[in-house]
Amino acid sequence: MGLNPDDKKTRSNALTHCHAPDAVKRDYRGENCPPQRIFCVRICFAQRLRGIFGGMQKSFELLVQDRRIKARHGRLLTAHGAIETPVGTQGSVKAVSPRELCELNAQIILGNTYHLFVRPGIDVIKHFGGLHKFMNWDGPILTDSGGYQIFSLAKLRKITEDGVHFQNHVDGTPAFISPEIAMEIQSALGSDIAMVLDECPPWPCEHEYAARSLEMTTRWAKRCKQAAKSEIRNPKSETNAQLSTLDHQLLFSIVQGATFEDLRREAAEAVVAIGFDGYAIGGVSVGEPEEEMIKAVESSEPILPVNKPRYAMGLGTPPQLLEMIARGMDMFDCVLPTRLARNGTAFTSTGTLNLKNAEFTMDRRPIEEGCACSSCSGFARGYIRHLIKAEEILGLRLITIHNLHFYLDLMRQARDKIDSGTFDEFRRGFVSNYRTRDSEPAI
Amino acid sequence: MGLNPDDKKTRSNALTHCHAPDAVKRDYRGENCPPQRIFCVRICFAQRLRGIFGGMQKSFELLVQDRRIKARHGRLLTAHGAIETPVGTQGSVKAVSPRELCELNAQIILGNTYHLFVRPGIDVIKHFGGLHKFMNWDGPILTDSGGYQIFSLAKLRKITEDGVHFQNHVDGTPAFISPEIAMEIQSALGSDIAMVLDECPPWPCEHEYAARSLEMTTRWAKRCKQAAKSEIRNPKSETNAQLSTLDHQLLFSIVQGATFEDLRREAAEAVVAIGFDGYAIGGVSVGEPEEEMIKAVESSEPILPVNKPRYAMGLGTPPQLLEMIARGMDMFDCVLPTRLARNGTAFTSTGTLNLKNAEFTMDRRPIEEGCACSSCSGFARGYIRHLIKAEEILGLRLITIHNLHFYLDLMRQARDKIDSGTFDEFRRGFVSNYRTRDSEPAI
Numbered sequence: 001m002g003l004n005p006d007d008k009k010t011r012s013n014a015l016t017h018c019h020a021p022d023a024v025k026r027d028y029r030g031e032n033c034p035p036q037r038i039f040c041v042r043i044c045f046a047q048r049l050r051g052i053f054g055g056m057q058k059s060f061e062l063l064v065q066d067r068r069i070k071a072r073h074g075r076l077l078t079a080h081g082a083i084e085t086p087v088g089t090q091g092s093v094k095a096v097s098p099r100e101l102c103e104l105n106a107q108i109i110l111g112n113t114y115h116l117f118v119r120p121g122i123d124v125i126k127h128f129g130g131l132h133k134f135m136n137w138d139g140p141i142l143t144d145s146g147g148y149q150i151f152s153l154a155k156l157r158k159i160t161e162d163g164v165h166f167q168n169h170v171d172g173t174p175a176f177i178s179p180e181i182a183m184e185i186q187s188a189l190g191s192d193i194a195m196v197l198d199e200c201p202p203w204p205c206e207h208e209y210a211a212r213s214l215e216m217t218t219r220w221a222k223r224c225k226q227a228a229k230s231e232i233r234n235p236k237s238e239t240n241a242q243l244s245t246l247d248h249q250l251l252f253s254i255v256q257g258a259t260f261e262d263l264r265r266e267a268a269e270a271v272v273a274i275g276f277d278g279y280a281i282g283g284v285s286v287g288e289p290e291e292e293m294i295k296a297v298e299s300s301e302p303i304l305p306v307n308k309p310r311y312a313m314g315l316g317t318p319p320q321l322l323e324m325i326a327r328g329m330d331m332f333d334c335v336l337p338t339r340l341a342r343n344g345t346a347f348t349s350t351g352t353l354n355l356k357n358a359e360f361t362m363d364r365r366p367i368e369e370g371c372a373c374s375s376c377s378g379f380a381r382g383y384i385r386h387l388i389k390a391e392e393i394l395g396l397r398l399i400t401i402h403n404l405h406f407y408l409d410l411m412r413q414a415r416d417k418i419d420s421g422t423f424d425e426f427r428r429g430f431v432s433n434y435r436t437r438d439s440e441p442a443i
Numbered sequence: 444m445g446l447n448p449d450d451k452k453t454r455s456n457a458l459t460h461c462h463a464p465d466a467v468k469r470d471y472r473g474e475n476c477p478p479q480r481i482f483c484v485r486i487c488f489a490q491r492l493r494g495i496f497g498g499m500q501k502s503f504e505l506l507v508q509d510r511r512i513k514a515r516h517g518r519l520l521t522a523h524g525a526i527e528t529p530v531g532t533q534g535s536v537k538a539v540s541p542r543e544l545c546e547l548n549a550q551i552i553l554g555n556t557y558h559l560f561v562r563p564g565i566d567v568i569k570h571f572g573g574l575h576k577f578m579n580w581d582g583p584i585l586t587d588s589g590g591y592q593i594f595s596l597a598k599l600r601k602i603t604e605d606g607v608h609f610q611n612h613v614d615g616t617p618a619f620i621s622p623e624i625a626m627e628i629q630s631a632l633g634s635d636i637a638m639v640l641d642e643c644p645p646w647p648c649e650h651e652y653a654a655r656s657l658e659m660t661t662r663w664a665k666r667c668k669q670a671a672k673s674e675i676r677n678p679k680s681e682t683n684a685q686l687s688t689l690d691h692q693l694l695f696s697i698v699q700g701a702t703f704e705d706l707r708r709e710a711a712e713a714v715v716a717i718g719f720d721g722y723a724i725g726g727v728s729v730g731e732p733e734e735e736m737i738k739a740v741e742s743s744e745p746i747l748p749v750n751k752p753r754y755a756m757g758l759g760t761p762p763q764l765l766e767m768i769a770r771g772m773d774m775f776d777c778v779l780p781t782r783l784a785r786n787g788t789a790f791t792s793t794g795t796l797n798l799k800n801a802e803f804t805m806d807r808r809p810i811e812e813g814c815a816c817s818s819c820s821g822f823a824r825g826y827i828r829h830l831i832k833a834e835e836i837l838g839l840r841l842i843t844i845h846n847l848h849f850y851l852d853l854m855r856q857a858r859d860k861i862d863s864g865t866f867d868e869f870r871r872g873f874v875s876n877y878r879t880r881d882s883e884p885a886i
Contacts, residue, residue, distance in 0.1 A: 095836035098821070120804065120829040127805050128825060136821040361563065362570050378541070378579040382571060386563040393538035393836055 060278070060309050064419050070301065070328030071427075073418040076278070076309050078140040078192035079248030080132065083108050085309060085330035086321070086414050094338045095397050096404065098137045103374075104404050108140035108192075110333050113185055114149030117175070118168040122188050130190030142252075142333075143191035145182040145224075147198055159199065161216060179223035183251075187231045191249065195280065196224035198254040203288040210258035218270040221253045225274055250277035252311060258283055259292045261299040268303035278309040281329070285314035294323065301328045318347060318410055319434050322427040325414050337403035342396045344388040347406040351435035353381075355399065360385045373405035503721070503752050507862050513744065513771030514870075516861040519721070519752050521583040521635035522691030523575065526551050528752060528773035529764070529857050537781045538840050539847065541580045546817075547847050551583035551635075553776050556628055557592030560618070561611040565631050573633030585695075585776075586634035588625040588667075590641055602642065604659060622666035630674045634692065638723065639667035641697040646731040653701035661713040664696045668717055693720035695754060701726055702735045704742040711746035721752040724772070728757035737766065744771045761790060761853055762877050765870040768857050780846035785839045787831040790849040794878035796824075798842065803828045816848035 064073040074085040093101060093109060101109065111131055116122065128134040131141055147164070150157060154166035156174075163178030177185075179197045186194035198217040201210050228251050253271040257263030271279060281300050284293045297312060304310050311331035312324045321332055337347065344356040348368040353360075355367070366376035367384070375384070375398040387395025410430075417423040507516040517528040536544060536552060544552065554574055559565065571577040574584055590607070593600060597609035599617075606621030620628075622640045629637035641660040644653050671694050696714040700706030714722060724743050727736045740755060747753050754774035755767045764775055780790065787799040791811040796803075798810070809819035810827070818827070818841040830838025853873075860866040 095840075097837060097840065099817070115833075119833055120825075124804060124825065124829070128807065128823065134823075134826050134829075136826070361567060364571065374542070380571065380577075382563075382567065383577050383579070386567070386577075390558075390562055393840075394540060397538075397540065397836075 060307060062307060065306075066418055066423055067421065069326050069424050071325050071414070071418050071423045072328060072330065073415045074309060074330055076250075076330075078108070078250060080138060080140045080192050083140055083331075084415060086325045086411050086418075087331050094342070095393065095400050096338070098135065100401060101137070101404075102139075104401070104408055106404060106408055108142060109137060111141050111143045111189060111191060112149060113143050113146035113182070113189065114153065116189065117146055117177075117185060118170050118173075122185055126188050130188070132190060140192040141189075142193040143186045143189050143195065145195045145197040146177060146185065147182070148200055150177060151200065161219070163197070179220040180227040183224050183227035183231055187228070187249065193250045193252055193278070194228065196221045196251065196253045196276075198256060198282055200254075200283045200286065201256060201258045203259065203283075203286050203292070205258040207258075207260055207263070210256070210260055210263050214256050214263055214267050214270075217254070217256050218267065218274075221271055221276075222274055224253075225251060225276065252276055252278040252280050252309075254280045254282040254313070255300045255304075256283045257296070257300070259288060259296060261295065264296055264299035265303055268300045272303060272305060276308070278311060278331075279304045280311040280313050280331075282313050284312060285316060290320070293320075294327065297324060297327050297329065304328075318407070319431045321407075321410065322414065322430055325418075326424065326427055334407075337407050338400050341399035341403050344385075344395070344399065346399050347403050349430065350433050355381060355385045355388055357385075367399070367402050368406075371402065371405065372409075373402045375399070375402040375405075503750060505750060508749075509861055509866055510864065512769050512867050514768050514857070514861050514866045515771065515773065516858045517752060517773055519693075519773075521551075521693060523581060523583045523635050526583055526774075527858060529768045529854050529861075530774050537785070538836065538843050539781070541578065543844060544580070544847075545582070547844070547851055549847060549851055551585060552580060554584050554586045554632060554634060555592060556586050556589035556625070556632065557596065559632065560589055560620075560628060561613050561616075565628055569631050573631070575633060583635040584632075585636040586629045586632050586638065588638045588640040589620055589628065590625070591643055593620060594643065604662075606640075622663040623670040626667050626670035626674055630671070630692065636693045636695055636721070637671065639664045639694065639696045639719075641699060641725055643697075643726045643729065644699060644701045646702065646726075646729045646735070648701040650701075650703055650706070653699070653703055653706050657699050657706055657710050657713075660697070660699050661710070661717075664714055664719075665717055667696075668694060668719070695719055695721040695723050695752075697723045697725040697756070698743045698747075699726045700739070700743070702731060702739060704738065707739055707742035708746055711743045715746060715748060719751070721754060721774075722747045723754040723756050723774075725756050727755060728759060733763070736763075737770070740767060740770050740772065747771075761850070762874045764850075764853065765857065765873055768861075769867065769870055777850075780850050781843050784842035784846050787828075787838070787842065789842050790846050792873065793876050798824060798828045799831055800828075810842070810845050811849075814845065814848065815852075816845045818842070818845040818848075 059077050061075045061077075062072055063075055066072065072085075076083045076085060087108065116125060116131070125131055125134050131143070132138055150164055150166050153169045155169060155172060156165075156167045158165040163176055163181065165174065165176050167174050177197065182197040183194065197220050199213045199220075201213050228249070253274065253276040255264065255267045255271060257265075257267040268279070279300075281297050284296050288296075293315075301310065309330045310328060311333075312329040313333060315321060315324055315332045316334055317336065321334075324332065340347070340352065344354055346353045346355055346367045348371075353367065360381040363381035363385070365381055366379065367381060368376055379398055384395055384398050387398070413426065414423060417426040502520050504518045504520075505515055506518055509515065515528075519526045519528060530551065559568060559574070568574055568577050574586070575581055593607055593609050596612045598612060598615060599608075599610045601608040606619055606624065608617065608619050610617050620640065625640040626637065640663050642656045642663075644656050671692070696717065696719040698707065698710045698714060700708075700710040711722070724740050727739050731739075736758075744753065752773045753771060754776075755772040756776060758764060758767055758775045759777055760779065764777075767775065783790070783795065787797055789796045789798055789810045791814075796810065803824040806824035806828075808824055809822065810824060811819060822841055827838055827841050830841070856869065857866060860869040
C-alpha cells in the first residue's frame, strides 16, 4: 500500500497530540498543541440491528471469516443495539444532527470523556440521565477513557502509578483521573462500550520506556476491570441511564507496546489473560510511518481471541481502513471525514477533492457521480464551492454528510465483499485507484 | 406597543448600514460598517400552494380583510408557487438546508443580489441555470436590487442619476449598477419577485434631501419597469431559468420618503401611478424610533392599492410584525431569527431567551414548552446551552430551526386569526405578553 500525502498529514497531525516519554513525572508537549475544539463525539459507522437479537446479550458474533486473509464480518451486541463490523469510522460528528446520523445508518458514536468531563461536566450529564438522553441519541455509544486527551490537551500533567493529575485546557481547573475514576465517569455517562485508562507512548519511543509504560497500562487495565465490576455491584451514580445500561456496558482493553513486536505480543497476552469484551490496538496513528502502524497491528492481532471485536484506534484514511480490515480489525475511529470537510475536502473512490479549488467553480457535477448521499443528490460541486468560499455553514454540512456517507458505504462494501469472498480483490482495486490531490489542505 | 431592547438593537444595527445624504456624489459611511457576512439568501415564511392554481398567473388575491383593522390574509402567485400572506419573515438562511426550509414550510426565500454579484458572480449562477437550480430550491425566490448592500457594504461608492459606481467589499473590484443592470441581473438570477433599484435615505434625514432622493428613486423605478419589459421582449440572458421564469417575474417597487408624511404619500402615489406587481415600504428599520417606523407605514399604506401585496422591508421583531400586519402589511423580511440564533438567543411567545446563560445549565425543558419544532421535540435547553458554549455548529442549527419555526408559526397564527376575525385581540395579547430578557446579546 502506497504512503500517500493524506497519510502523512494524518500522522503529522497525530504527532502533535502524542505525549513524551516520562512515565513518572513529566511535562507533556502541550504547549505545542493549540487547544483543539474537537467535539465530544466521534462516530463509528455500523448497522444497528436493534431488536433482531431480542435480549441485551453481551456478545460478539463472527458471521463470516475470509478464507484467505484475516478480514471478517461480525456483529457486536450492545445495550443500545447491534453493530455490524467492520465498522468504518470517522471523526467528530461536528455539525451533524442525530437525525442525520440516523439517516446515514451511522449507529454507534464515540464520546470523548475528557471533553465531556471538562464541559459541561459529568454532573450535568448525570442530571440529564446519561449521555444518550443528553444528546438525544438512542443508539450505541463508545466512550474513550479520557486519557488520550488529557495527555494531548490538558496542562500541567503529572502521571503516577495511581493516575494522572492535570489542569484542563479550558479554564485550568485541576483534576485527577485514575483507572477507577475513568470507570466511574464512563459508568455515569452510560456508554455502551467503555475503554480502559491507558498510557499511549509517543513515536518514536525507546524500548525501555515502552516496556515500563506497558506494564503500568496492564496494571491500570486490571484496576479498570475490577472497578467496573465494583460499579455494577455498587453503582456510585443513580441516573436512570446508568441503572439501565450498566449491566450491559462492555469494557474494551487497549494493547500498547509502541513499535516493538515483542512488547505488542506481551501487551496483547497480558490483557487477553485479564479478559475483556473487546481489544483495541492503541498507540497507532501517533506519527509513526505507515509500515510501523501495520506492523504494530500485525504483531498484536494473532494473540487476540477470534471471538472478540478488535478496534484499531484513531484510524484512518479509506485505504488504511481496508488494509486494517485485511489484517483482522473490526472497528475504527477517525476524525478525517468531518475534519477534512471543514476544510472543503471531500472523499471519493478515486481520492480526495479540495472543493475550494477554482477548477470547481463551474462544475455542475455532484461531488461523486453515482453517490447516493443527500448532498450528491441535490448539490453541484460549483454550489458547494461557493458556500465554502463564502464560509457558509451549509457548505461544510454538505461535505460532512457526503464524507460520512462515503466512509459508511466503504464499510458496507467491505462487509459485502467479505461475505462474497471477494474482499481482497476489492481492497487491492480500491487502494490502487485511490489518489490524494496535491491541492489537499493540511489537516 | 412598547419599545423593547430588541427593537433598539435592531435599529442600532440597521443604522450602521444606512447611507449618508448626498444624492449626487458622496462617500458613504462604509468605514463604519464592518464587512458583514450575511449570506445571499434571506427567507420569507409562507405556505406555498403550488399547483392549486394551475397556470402561472401573475396575481394577488385578497382572501380575508379584517373588518375592523387593516390586517388581511392574501395569496400571491409566483412562477414557483403561491405564497400565503401575511408572510412572517426572518434573516438569512444561514446554516439551514433547503430540505429543512421545506420542512419548516418556509417556501419563499430572499436572495441578496449584491452578495451573489460579488461572489460567486452572476455568470456562475447563469451557468448553473439560475438561482433556483444553483441552490437546489424550487420554491419562490425574491431578490433585492442589490442597492441596499452597495450602500452599506461596498467601498468608494459614487451615486449619480445614471446609477451607482462602487468597489465590492471582498476584493475591491470596481463595478457599476444602474436600474437597467439591476433588472438584467435579477432576470439572470431568475427570481420570482424582483425589486427596483432605489435609494434608501438614512435616519435622520432632511426633508430636502429626502425629497430629492425620492424623485430619483421614482425615475429609477420607471427605468426599472421599462428595463424589465425590455428584458421580456429581448432577454440578454439565455439560461433556462430565465426563459422559464422571466414571463412570470413579478416586479415590486419601493416607497421611500423617510419620516415625512407628505413625501411618503407622494412616493406612494408616484409608484402606484407607474404600476407594479407589489409595493414595498423601504427606509424603515434604518435606525429611526419605532413610532417613526409605524408613521412611515401608516402614511404610505392608504395610497397603495388593495389588490397588490405590500412588503415592509427589513422588519422585524415578533411584536413589530404583528403591528405591521395590523396596518395592512403582507410581507416582511428580517435577519433576527437566524442572526440571534448564532448568539444563542431563542424566541418564545413570552420573549427571547439567551441560552448561554448559566441558569439553563441543568434545564431539562425544551426551548418552549408545547413548541412543535424538531429542536423542541428532541433537545433540552441544557444540551443546547452546552453546544453553544462549546461553539458547536449543531447548537446554532437547533436554535435557528426553532427560531424559524417560531416566526413561521406566528405568521400562521396571524393568518388564522385574521380568518376568524380575532387578529386584533391576538395581537394585543401577544404584544403585552412579549418581553425581552436583559441578558439578550447585542445583534
